[in-house]
Amino acid sequence: MKVLVFLELDEENIRKSSLEAVSYAANFASQVTALVFGSTSLEGLNSIGIAGANKVLQVTNDRFKQPNIMAFSSAIAEVVALENAETLVLAKSSTGDSVAARVSIKLGASLVSNVTEVPDVSEGFKVKRSIYTGKAFAITELSASLKILSIRKNTVPIKTDGATPEIVIFTPQMDEADFVVKVLSSEKITGQILLPEADIVVSGGRGLKGPENWGMIEDLAKALSAATGCSKPVSDMDWRPHHEHVGQTGIKVSPSLYVAVGISGAIQHLAGVNSSKYILVINKDPEAPFFKAADYGIVGDAFDVVPKLTAAINAAKV
Amino acid sequence: MKILVCITHVPDTTSKISFIEQNTKFDQNGVQFIIGPYDDYALARAVELKEQLGGTITALNVGTSETEPTIRKALAIGADDAIRIDAEPTDAFFVANQIAHIARTNAYDLILMGRESIDFNGGQVHGMVGALLGMPSISPVMTLDIDGNIAKISREIEGGKELLEVALPFVAGCQEPIAEWKIPNMRGIMSARSKPLVIVAPFSDLVRTTVNHFELPPAKSGIKMIDAEHIGELVDLLRNEAKVL
Numbered sequence: 001m002k003v004l005v006f007l008e009l010d011e012e013n014i015r016k017s018s019l020e021a022v023s024y025a026a027n028f029a030s031q032v033t034a035l036v037f038g039s040t041s042l043e044g045l046n047s048i049g050i051a052g053a054n055k056v057l058q059v060t061n062d063r064f065k066q067p068n069i070m071a072f073s074s075a076i077a078e079v080v081a082l083e084n085a086e087t088l089v090l091a092k093s094s095t096g097d098s099v100a101a102r103v104s105i106k107l108g109a110s111l112v113s114n115v116t117e118v119p120d121v122s123e124g125f126k127v128k129r130s131i132y133t134g135k136a137f138a139i140t141e142l143s144a145s146l147k148i149l150s151i152r153k154n155t156v157p158i159k160t161d162g163a164t165p166e167i168v169i170f171t172p173q174m175d176e177a178d179f180v181v182k183v184l185s186s187e188k189i190t191g192q193i194l195l196p197e198a199d200i201v202v203s204g205g206r207g208l209k210g211p212e213n214w215g216m217i218e219d220l221a222k223a224l225s226a227a228t229g230c231s232k233p234v235s236d237m238d239w240r241p242h243h244e245h246v247g248q249t250g251i252k253v254s255p256s257l258y259v260a261v262g263i264s265g266a267i268q269h270l271a272g273v274n275s276s277k278y279i280l281v282i283n284k285d286p287e288a289p290f291f292k293a294a295d296y297g298i299v300g301d302a303f304d305v306v307p308k309l310t311a312a313i314n315a316a317k318v
Numbered sequence: 319m320k321i322l323v324c325i326t327h328v329p330d331t332t333s334k335i336s337f338i339e340q341n342t343k344f345d346q347n348g349v350q351f352i353i354g355p356y357d358d359y360a361l362a363r364a365v366e367l368k369e370q371l372g373g374t375i376t377a378l379n380v381g382t383s384e385t386e387p388t389i390r391k392a393l394a395i396g397a398d399d400a401i402r403i404d405a406e407p408t409d410a411f412f413v414a415n416q417i418a419h420i421a422r423t424n425a426y427d428l429i430l431m432g433r434e435s436i437d438f439n440g441g442q443v444h445g446m447v448g449a450l451l452g453m454p455s456i457s458p459v460m461t462l463d464i465d466g467n468i469a470k471i472s473r474e475i476e477g478g479k480e481l482l483e484v485a486l487p488f489v490a491g492c493q494e495p496i497a498e499w500k501i502p503n504m505r506g507i508m509s510a511r512s513k514p515l516v517i518v519a520p521f522s523d524l525v526r527t528t529v530n531h532f533e534l535p536p537a538k539s540g541i542k543m544i545d546a547e548h549i550g551e552l553v554d555l556l557r558n559e560a561k562v563l
């Protein structure tokens with residue numbers, strides 16, 4: 001089966017979740033072609049091959065530098081036809097959602113989001129996808145001949161045994177109607193681990209009392225090479241930026257370890273974290289509901305426990 | 319300004335999720351249904367935009383007659399009228415097709431909905447509706463302001479946001495902090511009873527995906543409690559069991 005993978009960039013590197021999508025495709029495809037918009041470091045291009053792609057189509061035209069949902073969708077539809085791809089794979093993301101949906105209409109494809117396992121093609125074409133914010137799965141059948149799969153982050157290990165890919169510069173056809181949304185500016189944290197992609201997340205809740213106390217959360221995150229997150233009231237009160245809000249109505253994470261400090265564990269918060277592999281809860285209230293969903297728990301005052309834990313981890317690393 | 323707000327009818331965020339009939343059907347027993355939280359943000363912003371700019375708000379739901387209390391709630395919050403497409407919302411393509419059909423005949427200036435539903439979490443409908451109508455679709459939208467024919471939008475991207483400008487009409491998938499959820503007041507609840515709710519037969523029955531069956535994740539194996547005075551034990555577990563150090 002020929003599979004096309006749509007990639008997203010962080011600076012000049014391929015986003016981790018996009019490499020996961022490449023490896024997902026390589027697990028069942030005979031030929032994996034990856035499509036990337038924008039300039040990429042040589043290391044970035046090679047990482048696509050190592051993750052499992054045979055070929056990389058790179059769009060270097062300046063007009064595709066900024067993420068542009070409509071122009072990306074048109075270009076992807078063009079490449080699917082050129083490459084005779086039978087399946088399009090991409091990482092579920094804020095841009096990926098819209099791109100997948102628009103391509104599915106352009107090409108009459110079946111689209112499934114939040115896929116967690118390789119397709120079962122023994123009878124028809126079925127995939128497992130996460131639903132109810134991680135509380136259940138639906139085994140879903142795709143009926144159209146072209147399939148689009150958006151893959152849940154942190155679900156597929158990135159392969160390390162691929163080869164240097166063939167790299168081809170591709171110039172898509174351009175339709176001015178695809179350039180009507182103007183990007184005025186964009187702000188992005190740089191040099192930090194992105195929360196939705198992170199392998200370890202350290203989150204703080206209202207128990208931390210105020211934004212001035214986040215230093216210890218950041219120190220623990222640094223010791224663990226983790227991203228920082230927070231509960232909804234914390235971002236509602238502007239203690240932390242909105243892109244750190246974890247939960248049912250915020251970012252859904254599925255890291256190897258989720259550390260919750262001073263978060264009670266309301267069901268809406270748990271909905272965003274329950275596909276984490278391990279959960280560590282630090283809370284001064286032994287009755288906090290979060291302990292019921294956790295693997296490791298410490299009952300204690302965060303102001304006392306967190307600095308101790310950070311020191312112990314730092315000491316264990318040397 | 320004519321605004322269409324598409325709402326889902328979904329289990330309350332505290333619902334226990336379980337399935338019946340050999341795991342082929344969601345168990346509604348004891349479950350409360352609500353307007354999807356993200357759709358509720360879209361509706362709240364629509365009410366604010368109407369207060370500011372004038373116009374009308376139509377609430378649209380694809381669902382069977384059991385969704386009517388949810389639609390009435392949208393009317394109580396501030397929609398002027400509502401349309402219910404009388405069908406099970408079987409997949410995202412089916413729903414998008416219905417919404418696009420209604421939009422084609424009504425020329426809305428703005429089509430708002432949540433970034434995703436909280437039952438299937440697809441995040442597909444806004445993009446599909448945009449593509450079906452040949453309009454831009456923008457999601458997840460964190461702020462939305464309108465000046466004349468032009469909208470300024472901030473959209474969340476991984477680790478940040480971008481500021482966009484686009485001319486009406488377009489489709490937006492909304493999330494916080496676009497507006498605060500609105501709680502219907504007594505007057506809203508009273509007037510909702512007499513606001514028009516039109517029931518329409520589905521325009522097409524095409525679907526492109528079908529759910530074969532549901533599964534639940536395996537239960538957690540139980541918590542290990544660590545004494546704060548013996549933090550080294552936790553470090554050992556993180557290293558040897560969770561393998562994150």
Ligand SMILES: Cc1cc2nc3c(=O)[nH]c(=O)nc-3n(C[C@H](O)[C@H](O)[C@H](O)COP(=O)(O)OP(=O)(O)OC[C@H]3O[C@@H](n4cnc5c(N)ncnc54)[C@H](O)[C@@H]3O)c2cc1C
Nearest residue numbers: 205206207231232247248249262263264268269284285302
């Ligand atoms: C529709 C809907 C959607 C929602 N979506 C989300 C969502 O996406 N994400 C989300 O997070 N919430 C969401 N909520 C809110 C949710 O219900 C809770 O209100 C919220 O998660 C509570 O945040 P918290 O745990 O930080 O605060 P609290 O519930 O106030 O908990 C604070 C915790 O800190 C502990 N604590 C206090 N001091 C200390 C100390 N010194 N050391 C250690 N522990 C301490 C306390 O024991 C307590 O357990 C939603 C609610 C609704 C209705």
